Amino acid sequence: MKNTPLSIRETMFAQNADKQLFEQAKSYAFAYMDEVNQRRVFPADQAIQKLTVFDEPLPDTPQLAAEILELLDEVGSPATVAQTGGRYFGFVNGNTVPAAVAARWLSDSWDQNPALYVISPTVAKLEQVCEGWVRDLLGLPSETVAGFVSGTSIATMCGLAAARYTILKNQGWDVNADGLFGAPPIRVVASQQAHGTVFKALALLGLGRNRVELVPTDAQGRLDVAYLPKLDANTLVILQAGNVNSGSFDDFQTICPLAQSAGAWVHIDGAFGLWAAASPTKQYLTKGIEMADSWSVDGHKTLNTPYDCGIILCRHRDALVASMQATGSYIQYSENRDSMLYTPDMSRRARAVELWVTLRFLGRSGIAELVDGLCDRASQFAEQLAANGFHILNDVVFNQVLAACDTPEETKATLAAIQASGECWCGGTNWQDKPAIRISVCSWATTEEDVDRSVQAFINARSIL
Numbered sequence: 001m002k003n004t005p006l007s008i009r010e011t012m013f014a015q016n017a018d019k020q021l022f023e024q025a026k027s028y029a030f031a032y033m034d035e036v037n038q039r040r041v042f043p044a045d046q047a048i049q050k051l052t053v054f055d056e057p058l059p060d061t062p063q064l065a066a067e068i069l070e071l072l073d074e075v076g077s078p079a080t081v082a083q084t085g086g087r088y089f090g091f092v093n094g095n096t097v098p099a100a101v102a103a104r105w106l107s108d109s110w111d112q113n114p115a116l117y118v119i120s121p122t123v124a125k126l127e128q129v130c131e132g133w134v135r136d137l138l139g140l141p142s143e144t145v146a147g148f149v150s151g152t153s154i155a156t157m158c159g160l161a162a163a164r165y166t167i168l169k170n171q172g173w174d175v176n177a178d179g180l181f182g183a184p185p186i187r188v189v190a191s192q193q194a195h196g197t198v199f200k201a202l203a204l205l206g207l208g209r210n211r212v213e214l215v216p217t218d219a220q221g222r223l224d225v226a227y228l229p230k231l232d233a234n235t236l237v238i239l240q241a242g243n244v245n246s247g248s249f250d251d252f253q254t255i256c257p258l259a260q261s262a263g264a265w266v267h268i269d270g271a272f273g274l275w276a277a278a279s280p281t282k283q284y285l286t287k288g289i290e291m292a293d294s295w296s297v298d299g300h301k302t303l304n305t306p307y308d309c310g311i312i313l314c315r316h317r318d319a320l321v322a323s324m325q326a327t328g329s330y331i332q333y334s335e336n337r338d339s340m341l342y343t344p345d346m347s348r349r350a351r352a353v354e355l356w357v358t359l360r361f362l363g364r365s366g367i368a369e370l371v372d373g374l375c376d377r378a379s380q381f382a383e384q385l386a387a388n389g390f391h392i393l394n395d396v397v398f399n400q401v402l403a404a405c406d407t408p409e410e411t412k413a414t415l416a417a418i419q420a421s422g423e424c425w426c427g428g429t430n431w432q433d434k435p436a437i438r439i440s441v442c443s444w445a446t447t448e449e450d451v452d453r454s455v456q457a458f459i460n461a462r463s464i465l
């Protein structure tokens with residue numbers, strides 16, 4: 001038989017048929033899972049330098065897929081940050097529950113696009129179920145609808161877009177048709193410590209960063225109600241469930257009724273903190289959130305779904321749908337859930353699959369146990385650090401701890417030594433104008449022993465100065 005090379009299509013049919021590539025990827029993934037907790041948490045310089053291997057010209061011809069996977073594992077994997085281990089405390093990066101990763105592998109092989117019901121009835125159904133479950137877990141009003149987006153940044157943008165639409169509509173202005181030029185002004189009220197993505201969303205929506213009426217915060221970074229300006233029906237109020245540094249929660253019970261009686265729109269950025277509502281012991285932190293108009297939250301932080309899981313929740317379906325509206329002669333909406341009505345994007349991945357699996361795997365009590373576990377490890381961290389001469393700068397009410405040494409210089413040098421140690425990883429921040437070490441306990445895999453070992457890494461880092 002003549003030995004003609006396979007066409008690229010024949011090659012791919014063969015890859016799907018013999019499954020070897022998938023077995024290969026699975027074996028790398030399993031090896032990664034087995035050793036992640038023995039790795040340096042932040043990769044070694046040597047591993048990072050080796051990434052230059054990827055700086056090559058685009059190949060002129062097809063390459064061997066098995067060799068590509070091998071290269072990815074050999075060069076890419078050692079330079080990953082070991083955040084699925086138990087000693088990564090950077091940003092508010094969650095881990096992933098194993099059931100969700102497994103389901104994602106399956107769902108990736110389906111390659112569904114949830115834009116419209118007719119493109120994926122399965123994902124439309126799972127989104128509808130997740131919408132109800134999340135609404136229920138967080139104690140939000142029964143009319144609340146959900147859109148599944150990439151993260152809280154986009155979820156916040158959606159909530160603020162719905163607010164913009166509604167506030168202007170109430171003044172007889174159609175922002176979708178006529179834009180913002182010449183529109184009546186919208187007031188925006190937010191705390192001085194609103195998350196950077198809130199200001200980004202305001203900028204994207206033409207509401208401007210510098211027009212915001214910034215309200216001073218108290219010692220924990222909560223909006224100080226004493227400085228809240230008088231609200232009216234042209235006002236958008238942006239509150240926070242979980243300050244990104246201290247983990248503190250705004251006083252929803254006081255502010256939401258004020259906003260409600262003034263006819264203002266309240267959006268709550270609850271990227272990681274909104275899940276407090278799902279824990280009987282932490283629920284007190286979110287009292288009053290049900291009086292807001294829209295909420296943004298992540299699955300990929302506290303809930304530990306894989307990345308790419310943000311949720312916009314809005315109690316005014318019409319406002320959200322009007323703000324996300326897209327038309328085209330070929331887009332035919334159905335009687336069922338057409339997901340693109342609730343999101344800025346049309347085509348996207350079926351991210352609700354992992355959310356559904358995570359919620360169903362954990363169940364109500366498992367979610368509470370997960371949230372409480374993160375908070376307990378954070379408290380343990382704070383207590384042990386304090387016992388070893390570190391200063392704890394915040395009231396540890398959730399999963400965030402801010403720590404410092406005796407002087408700003410010592411804090412900075414200690415943080416650099418912790419990061420270089422590979423034992424654990426924390427980021428730095430500025431808290432009340434001084435450098436601080438920021439610890440976010442956000443992984444189900446963090447054990448009491450991981451905290452012990454990380455506290456030891458802090459002590460060692462300080463003593464080598």
Ligand SMILES: *Cc1c(COP(=O)(O)O)cnc(C)c1O
Binds near residue numbers: 154
């Ligand atoms: C992480 C975070 C965001 C941004 O969320 P992404 O999912 O990264 O887009 C917004 N607000 C707060 C309080 C956060 O912690």
